Amino acid sequence: MPTPFVTLSDFSALLRDLPGPDAGSIATARARDATLTKPPGALGRLEEVAAWYCGWRGDARARVCAPQVVVFAGNHGVVAQGVSAFPSEVTAQMVANFEAGGAAVNQLAGVAGARLDVRALDLDRPTGDIATGPAMSEAGCVAALTAGWEAVDPGADLFVAGEMGIGNTTSAAAIALAIHGGTAADWVGRGTGLDDAGLAHKAQVVARAVAANPARGGLAVLAALGGRELAAMAGAIARARSQRIPVLLDGFICTAAAACLEAEVPGALDHALAAHVSAEPGHARLLDRLGKAPLLSLGLRLGEGSGAVLGIGVVQSALACHSGMASFSEAGISGAPGPEA
Numbered sequence: 001m002p003t004p005f006v007t008l009s010d011f012s013a014l015l016r017d018l019p020g021p022d023a024g025s026i027a028t029a030r031a032r033d034a035t036l037t038k039p040p041g042a043l044g045r046l047e048e049v050a051a052w053y054c055g056w057r058g059d060a061r062a063r064v065c066a067p068q069v070v071v072f073a074g075n076h077g078v079v080a081q082g083v084s085a086f087p088s089e090v091t092a093q094m095v096a097n098f099e100a101g102g103a104a105v106n107q108l109a110g111v112a113g114a115r116l117d118v119r120a121l122d123l124d125r126p127t128g129d130i131a132t133g134p135a136m137s138e139a140g141c142v143a144a145l146t147a148g149w150e151a152v153d154p155g156a157d158l159f160v161a162g163e164m165g166i167g168n169t170t171s172a173a174a175i176a177l178a179i180h181g182g183t184a185a186d187w188v189g190r191g192t193g194l195d196d197a198g199l200a201h202k203a204q205v206v207a208r209a210v211a212a213n214p215a216r217g218g219l220a221v222l223a224a225l226g227g228r229e230l231a232a233m234a235g236a237i238a239r240a241r242s243q244r245i246p247v248l249l250d251g252f253i254c255t256a257a258a259a260c261l262e263a264e265v266p267g268a269l270d271h272a273l274a275a276h277v278s279a280e281p282g283h284a285r286l287l288d289r290l291g292k293a294p295l296l297s298l299g300l301r302l303g304e305g306s307g308a309v310l311g312i313g314v315v316q317s318a319l320a321c322h323s324g325m326a327s328f329s330e331a332g333i334s335g336a337p338g339p340e341a
Helices: 008-015 023-033 045-057 077-081 089-100 104-112 138-151 168-180 196-212 218-225 228-242 252-264 281-290 306-324
Strands: 067-073 115-120 158-164 247-249 272-274
Touching (some): 008 218, 023 045, 045 306, 067 104, 089 115, 089 158, 115 138, 138 228, 158 252, 158 306, 168 196, 218 228, 228 252, 247 252, 252 281
Parallel strands (some): 158 247, 247 272
């Protein structure tokens, strides 16, 4: 089946016509929560997570049974500017590690019971050097969006987009600067392990990239400053919305890709929660701009989708309690205690 877009304008129009949550399921889920054998609000944010998820799935007693993780990989021309502690060859080497089951995300996906797929995107052909010009043409960005769109399993019931791409924290910082302003130093971090001099140089490269690519609009910024794996993540997140599949956002790079959707069409990320806040300093700032409070804060800075995969367990737990707990009447307990009980 062909994808429903062939231009960035088509994709923008698609974002404006995606489904929303089912209000009736949310209301029923909240009403059920009020009857469960616990004081009101005793499960804290888990209660809201459960209602959010039920709304998107259209099921007031939903459970997470088929989570999917897709790790997208791409190479970046900006690596030529010396912004990473590792060479581009590491991207392909890590893809092989994912495929062999040897990476952290493989282990975490196994614990969560999640399907894990890997999509490598033209690793032998890096994107353009954003310090001097655009990363991708419109056609190239559409191709990457399409790869992400097609990677989502319509049978999944929770989706995580991960990434691998040497140099992609530079791309993410440039996107954040272009969309939300400030200075390059506000958004850059050490990535794969830069020292102080490397960090200062990276900030200069990010500032040059935004100056060299005065794009406006979320999708235009994605094409100019992103990478193929970032565009693929954006395409996958949009496809998940089209299928009413809730999404857990990973770290700084995934969130920067998602931020392009929100900048293009406000509300495009209503089906997404921030699974965690990473150690990259720009990530907390970007989540704040997006109004996304993270579920976890563990000091992670690995990427791969690792933090979001950990978040799967939080959502699974929220739904297990919501859908599996007995009500006061079912348990034969008289009266519902108040929050101080």
